[in-house]
Amino acid sequence: MDYQRIFEEINEEIKNDAPCGEVASYIPELGRVDPNKFGVHLTTVNGEHYSFGDSDEKFSIQSIAKVLSLAMAYNMEGEALWERVGVEPSGTPFNSLVQLEYDMGIPRNPFINAGALVIADILVSHLANPKEELIRFVREVSGNNEIDYCTRIAESEKSMGYRNAALINLMKSFGNIKNDIDVVMDFYFNLCSIEMTCKELSRTFLFLATYGICPETKQTILSVSKAKRINAIMQLCGFYDEAGEFSFKVGLPGKSGVGGGIVAIYPNKYSIAVWSPRLNKKGNSSKGIKFLELLTTKTQASIF
Numbered sequence: 001m002d003y004q005r006i007f008e009e010i011n012e013e014i015k016n017d018a019p020c021g022e023v024a025s026y027i028p029e030l031g032r033v034d035p036n037k038f039g040v041h042l043t044t045v046n047g048e049h050y051s052f053g054d055s056d057e058k059f060s061i062q063s064i065a066k067v068l069s070l071a072m073a074y075n076m077e078g079e080a081l082w083e084r085v086g087v088e089p090s091g092t093p094f095n096s097l098v099q100l101e102y103d104m105g106i107p108r109n110p111f112i113n114a115g116a117l118v119i120a121d122i123l124v125s126h127l128a129n130p131k132e133e134l135i136r137f138v139r140e141v142s143g144n145n146e147i148d149y150c151t152r153i154a155e156s157e158k159s160m161g162y163r164n165a166a167l168i169n170l171m172k173s174f175g176n177i178k179n180d181i182d183v184v185m186d187f188y189f190n191l192c193s194i195e196m197t198c199k200e201l202s203r204t205f206l207f208l209a210t211y212g213i214c215p216e217t218k219q220t221i222l223s224v225s226k227a228k229r230i231n232a233i234m235q236l237c238g239f240y241d242e243a244g245e246f247s248f249k250v251g252l253p254g255k256s257g258v259g260g261g262i263v264a265i266y267p268n269k270y271s272i273a274v275w276s277p278r279l280n281k282k283g284n285s286s287k288g289i290k291f292l293e294l295l296t297t298k299t300q301a302s303i304f
């Protein structure tokens, strides 16, 4: 498949569209990013690479990192993990509190903030040095020792972290947070601050297109069953209250972040990362979704 030609074709089609949406500004440092950045990188399971635009520029991957923390916690806890967090789409915004009280502090899924905070709590319980061990895992999965946190972004988010503080306190009151809430929140904000380029992001997520095995190193990151299940959760919960629409338009499992990144997986074929910081009302990259919709439409290939 000539993805390069398809990328050029899609760009021709959308380059004159009116800019759509706003850069996330509830994290002050994210509000400073150039809204017109646009990058794409696709890595095939055979090791081919296709890129477009600002694909080599670092950005804050934000909630996309929740997939990596989930992979780590899933390996540690096995199926017992699902006693503390569900696998159902929430149909609510990523930072919503509304279901948490009547669900007795058990978040609907690991990708809404409440769920990712529980996963962070589980990792804090298991790891002696959570931040160091998480970034070591991410570097191993990505085959890149230079991947790192961005302290500036983590601190910026911490300064405005009222909503996450509300979520974690509510869950603590129900007994679903075992550690000190400040420790867990600091770990969570650092997780969200990880920076990658589109190229690094698509390469990092390739293991989910290859049933848990890193195609370059042949190292097993996840069992086949766990990799399939994480893809299933991305399909149903990766875009919060826009998960149905993303499935409908794009037809691939994926995960978004408020930094404007999206990663999407085509099992046995490829992993693709797109980055465009303007977000729609649901907090997902407008142009990123449009690009992926056109990709799976033009190639006439999605998981369905």
Ligand code: DON
Binding pocket: 061, 062, 063, 064, 094, 095, 113, 157, 164, 189, 192, 256, 257, 258, 259, 283, 284
């Ligand atoms: O907890 C937060 O608000 C952010 N650090 C992560 C949110 C995010 O990326 C939601 N995704 N679209």
